[in-house]
Amino acid sequence: MGRPDRLLRLLQAMRVMAPPITAARLAEETGVSLRSLYRDIDSLRAAGARIEGERGYGYRLIEDFALPPQTFDRLEIEALVLGLGEVQHMGDGELAAAARSALAKVAATLPDGREQQMLHAVSQVYRPQARYRLALDMGLVRQACWHEQALAIRYADADGSVTERTIRPLALAYHQNVLAVLAWCCLRADFRIFRADRIAAAVRTGESFRPQRASLLRSYLKRLNAQT
The missing domain is CATH 2.30.30 (SH3 type barrels.)
Incomplete structure (x- = not known):
């Protein structure tokens, strides 16, 4: 595996694994030695990725320079619409507003073709009543x-x-x-x-x-x- 591919694989591992992620787990996931792993993390930081943590503690990806929203494919867009649609029907007004805001922000950054796919997604949520009825804030x-x-x-x-x-x-x-x-x-x-x-x-x-x-x-x- 070439180094660019290895760095992308490391980024993907940090996106999906629960933080803080130990260097040993990341090294195993990417198939490199600990020494190479530390060098790769330094390279990602130098390229603009915000990675918190240090040796002996674990790492956390705070800001990912390599994944702008427009890289979502059509199925990922369907998942976003479906998931955020469900949040809007939970019965928590504050969370529902955040879901609508997040969906609007994603739509605003998509190229025209992808934005149309979001607007016409086939996956929709319909609930005549809120999923949870809560008096608690x-x-x-x-x-x-x-x-x-x-x-x-x-x-x-x-x-x-x-x-x-x-x-x-x-x-x-x-x-x-x-x-x-x-x-x-x-x-x-x-x-x-x-x-x-x-x-x-x-x-x-x-x-x-x-x-x-x-x-x-x-x-x-x-x-x-x-x-x-």
């Missing part, structure tokens, strides 16, 4: 996840019993008919999955759990894998 929960801030919530279980607890929200999980919040529950000192439609109230506590979110998620996923 999901924007508040997303912000808490992004900024690693604890929330005080009032939660009703399946029997209707209400408890008040402090949680460290880690991720949002979109199931078929239920939107759930994966969190570390300080009351139970363990991971818990809270149905968003059963969270009656949520407020910021001012407590930060940075930088624990990534490690907590890894611990949860490790536990899931051990159970399967």
Whole structure:
């Protein structure tokens, strides 16, 4: 494999693999030695790619200089229209607006032929009612996840019993008919999955759990894998 092809393969690996990605994993994926991998990362940085991280920690692709939107093929455009269309029907107004904005930005950067393919995509979403009906402000929960801030919530279980607890929200999980919040529950000192439609109230506590979110998620996923 020539060096240009190898660099493109490295970029693609960094696009699709969950960060931070260790040098060993990248070297295995691209079939090179660690020494060559470090040189390739330096070359990508010199060419304009923003790659955060360092040896011994892992790498994250922040800005990809090689993939402008107009490189989407027709099937990728169909996937974008379908996926963002689904987001617009979830029932989260803030996220729906972001999906419409993202689709408009992509369309604006496409050449005429590709833009017409997007406007006339055959893959469409139709939902007479929102997929999730929520009273909870999901924007508040997303912000808490992004900024690693604890929330005080009032939660009703399946029997209707209400408890008040402090949680460290880690991720949002979109199931078929239920939107759930994966969190570390300080009351139970363990991971818990809270149905968003059963969270009656949520407020910021001012407590930060940075930088624990990534490690907590890894611990949860490790536990899931051990159970399967």
